[in-house]
Amino acid sequence: MSGESALRAEVRRRLDAQTKPPGSLGFLEELVACMAEARGVVEVKVDPVAVVIFAADHGVCVRGVSAYPQEVTRQMVLNFARRGAAASVLARELGVGLTVVDCGVVGGRFVEVPERRGFRFEEARAGEGTTDFLVGPAMSEEQFDGLWDAGRRVALEAIVAGAETLVAGEMGIGNTTSATALACGLGFGDAESLVGRGTGVGEDGVLRKRGVVKESLRRHAPVQPLAGVALMRYWLSCVGGFEMVAMAGFFQAALEARKVVVVDGFIASAVAAAVSIGYPQVSGGFIFAHVSGERGHRVLLERMGVRALLDLGMRLGEATGALVAIPLLRQAAALYCGMATFKTAGVSDSSGLF
Amino acid sequence: MSGESALRAEVRRRLDAQTKPPGSLGFLEELVACMAEARGVVEVKVDPVAVVIFAADHGVCVRGVSAYPQEVTRQMVLNFARRGAAASVLARELGVGLTVVDCGVVGGRFVEVPERRGFRFEEARAGEGTTDFLVGPAMSEEQFDGLWDAGRRVALEAIVAGAETLVAGEMGIGNTTSATALACGLGFGDAESLVGRGTGVGEDGVLRKRGVVKESLRRHAPVQPLAGVALMRYWLSCVGGFEMVAMAGFFQAALEARKVVVVDGFIASAVAAAVSIGYPQVSGGFIFAHVSGERGHRVLLERMGVRALLDLGMRLGEATGALVAIPLLRQAAALYCGMATFKTAGVSDSSGLF
Numbered sequence: 001m002s003g004e005s006a007l008r009a010e011v012r013r014r015l016d017a018q019t020k021p022p023g024s025l026g027f028l029e030e031l032v033a034c035m036a037e038a039r040g041v042v043e044v045k046v047d048p049v050a051v052v053i054f055a056a057d058h059g060v061c062v063r064g065v066s067a068y069p070q071e072v073t074r075q076m077v078l079n080f081a082r083r084g085a086a087a088s089v090l091a092r093e094l095g096v097g098l099t100v101v102d103c104g105v106v107g108g109r110f111v112e113v114p115e116r117r118g119f120r121f122e123e124a125r126a127g128e129g130t131t132d133f134l135v136g137p138a139m140s141e142e143q144f145d146g147l148w149d150a151g152r153r154v155a156l157e158a159i160v161a162g163a164e165t166l167v168a169g170e171m172g173i174g175n176t177t178s179a180t181a182l183a184c185g186l187g188f189g190d191a192e193s194l195v196g197r198g199t200g201v202g203e204d205g206v207l208r209k210r211g212v213v214k215e216s217l218r219r220h221a222p223v224q225p226l227a228g229v230a231l232m233r234y235w236l237s238c239v240g241g242f243e244m245v246a247m248a249g250f251f252q253a254a255l256e257a258r259k260v261v262v263v264d265g266f267i268a269s270a271v272a273a274a275v276s277i278g279y280p281q282v283s284g285g286f287i288f289a290h291v292s293g294e295r296g297h298r299v300l301l302e303r304m305g306v307r308a309l310l311d312l313g314m315r316l317g318e319a320t321g322a323l324v325a326i327p328l329l330r331q332a333a334a335l336y337c338g339m340a341t342f343k344t345a346g347v348s349d350s351s352g353l354f
Numbered sequence: 355m356s357g358e359s360a361l362r363a364e365v366r367r368r369l370d371a372q373t374k375p376p377g378s379l380g381f382l383e384e385l386v387a388c389m390a391e392a393r394g395v396v397e398v399k400v401d402p403v404a405v406v407i408f409a410a411d412h413g414v415c416v417r418g419v420s421a422y423p424q425e426v427t428r429q430m431v432l433n434f435a436r437r438g439a440a441a442s443v444l445a446r447e448l449g450v451g452l453t454v455v456d457c458g459v460v461g462g463r464f465v466e467v468p469e470r471r472g473f474r475f476e477e478a479r480a481g482e483g484t485t486d487f488l489v490g491p492a493m494s495e496e497q498f499d500g501l502w503d504a505g506r507r508v509a510l511e512a513i514v515a516g517a518e519t520l521v522a523g524e525m526g527i528g529n530t531t532s533a534t535a536l537a538c539g540l541g542f543g544d545a546e547s548l549v550g551r552g553t554g555v556g557e558d559g560v561l562r563k564r565g566v567v568k569e570s571l572r573r574h575a576p577v578q579p580l581a582g583v584a585l586m587r588y589w590l591s592c593v594g595g596f597e598m599v600a601m602a603g604f605f606q607a608a609l610e611a612r613k614v615v616v617v618d619g620f621i622a623s624a625v626a627a628a629v630s631i632g633y634p635q636v637s638g639g640f641i642f643a644h645v646s647g648e649r650g651h652r653v654l655l656e657r658m659g660v661r662a663l664l665d666l667g668m669r670l671g672e673a674t675g676a677l678v679a680i681p682l683l684r685q686a687a688a689l690y691c692g693m694a695t696f697k698t699a700g701v702s703d704s705s706g707l708f
Contacts, residue, residue, distance in 0.1 A: 021554045027666040067375065075700060082699065084694025085373055093684060324382070324685055331678055334444070339438060345439075347433055
């Protein structure tokens with residue numbers, strides 16, 4: 001850790017030599033320090049950016065926890081491919097590609113995914129959606145392991161192809177309920193503080209979700225105390241989604257490889273929370289893109305002790321919040337790399353000397 | 355106004371037809387509506403973006419209100435030209451040009467400004483900085499008129515050259531004190547709530563600034579009630595800066611031409627507040643980029659009843675906050691123009707139909 005502190009001090013020294021009052025770029029300066037720490041080097045680089053959306057369906061949907069029918073997960077995967085979704089538009093605007101991973105979308109294998117420039121489709125199906133976690137664990141150990149490894153593989157392939165920054169989002173009707181149960185199980189809050197409206201259920205839907213989350217926590221209360229990787233695995237398997245487990249593996253591999261990881265909204269943050277418990281030594285590499293309009297997100301981030309870059313009331317998922325934050329990373333890095341110093345520019349610093 | 359409401363309703367209808375839960379892009383959807391209203395048409399377009407930094411010096415500097423010596427204003431103009439300043443780096447990163455207007459920087463006319471690609475220098479000098487406003491009005495009526503017209507001209511030239519979005523920032527050692535007095539004079543707060551640390555004075559500096567602002571308000575208390583354009587002109591002339599008056603003219607011309615205007619930090623917001631009093635009928639076209647780390651900014655925006663896009667604790671001025679916000683405008687516009695609808699994408703909406 002003393003190495004990390006020396007790194008941070010060097011970043012601070014460089015920032016303070018630049019032609020601006022010390023600290024006047026605010027959180028952008030902190031962002032530079034975070035990226036340097038994630039990378040383990042004083043140089044910061046954002047591009048190439050790899051954006052991956054993990055998609056899967058959720059057995060808990062039968063409990064009426066979503067405003068949308070389950071087939072929307074499948075329809076949206078095709079919408080990503082046809083480049084009509086919000087994430088597609090943002091990825092195009094940023095000049096980055098989009099990869100969608102089918103981790104288990106209901107309706108069988110995709111055979112008709114159109115090939116488009118800037119879009120890649122991958123298959124890592126663990127089944128036709130998770131088991132309803134009020135009936136049993138959402139998935140088996142074997143499913144967990146397969147998804148975790150698939151997520152790791154997707155991250156490693158992106159890194160080998162050159163990615164400096166990795167972004168993950170998700171698509172899965174019903175997954176705010178699953179993510180809420182996960183965050184509660186891991187100890188980041190309770191059903192009262194974390195359950196929100198998701199994609200837009202009404203007050204009765206919120207009550208229903210709250211009931212489902214509470215029931216799932218009772219049902220899966222561990223018989224012995226768990227910690228670290230075991231705790232992470234337990235709750236991800238019991239109440240998580242296929243897409244969340246793959247995302248967790250993706251995060252872990254990216255952090256381990258010392259890359260910057262940008263976390264999207266509530267669901268991705270719950271997964272990041274799980275990875276932080278399993279792998280605390282690398283969790284400093286997470287950058288939280290935004291605090292979403294989903295009620296529990298602000299609570300979750302506070303409990304995790306982290307600060308998000310944006311607060312725009314977005315609540316769409318599918319990596320959109322993370323994509324909107326990418327220009328801030330680019331700008332922070334550009335300022336850090338491109339500004340003149342007081343000395344080179346011949347500008348007086350606050351002491352009147354330079 | 356009924357026309358504006360119909361416009362907003364049409365924007366909402368288009369946004370709600372897109373493949374996302376209604377309102378799930380949060381404040382980005384409001385941003386689209388604001389841009390449409392500013393433009394007076396349902397189509398939204400962000401680029402080309404014109405970025406102008408108005409620079410001038412302040413007589414009130416003799417009161418010891420800044421952490422930096424006055425010559426820094428001049429040095430920073432040259433730093434903009436040499437593309438080493440934060441604003442230069444951000445403009446380059448965004449692919450937009452930067453214009454700097456000398457409205458009266460101490461040290462005489464610039465003769466040595468380097469010509470660089472993406473940088474333009476303009477001269478609109480009203481003198482060697484303002485008069486110390488504890489001694490008299492900061493400027494004469496003639497100076498005000500010349501600067502207002504110069505600002506208008508800069509905006510009109512940019513619009514004729516194609517600009518769809520206009521951004522203004524400032525550079526002027528001592529100008530947070532001037533902007534604070536302006537905001538107080540206009541009725542947006544008092545010295546206690548609005549005076550902050552500027553570029554970084556200590557607690558004694560804050561007390562000194564507070565004393566200067568209070569004294570300026572006593573000295574220039576109007577002998578008769580003023581409103582509208584007269585109120586705007588009065589306080590801008592008495593306690594404003596040359597760069598602020600030019601920026602006010604720039605804002606007014608851009609809004610009148612139905613362009614989107616992006617307001618930077620505390621000083622630009624105080625100028626926007628003045629223009630909102632003078633020209634309330636067009637002030638809906640302002641987009642406030644960020645709430646800065648300068649203490650009074652949050653108070654000022656609240657009193658104006660507006661919300662800013664970013665909250666990153668930046669406090670550098672020189673249009674940097676506005677430049678950091680430009681990608682959000684671009685992304686909001688791209689989503690609005692580029693997303694599929696439920697119908698075209700074959701995605702079920704929340705009713706299960708489309």
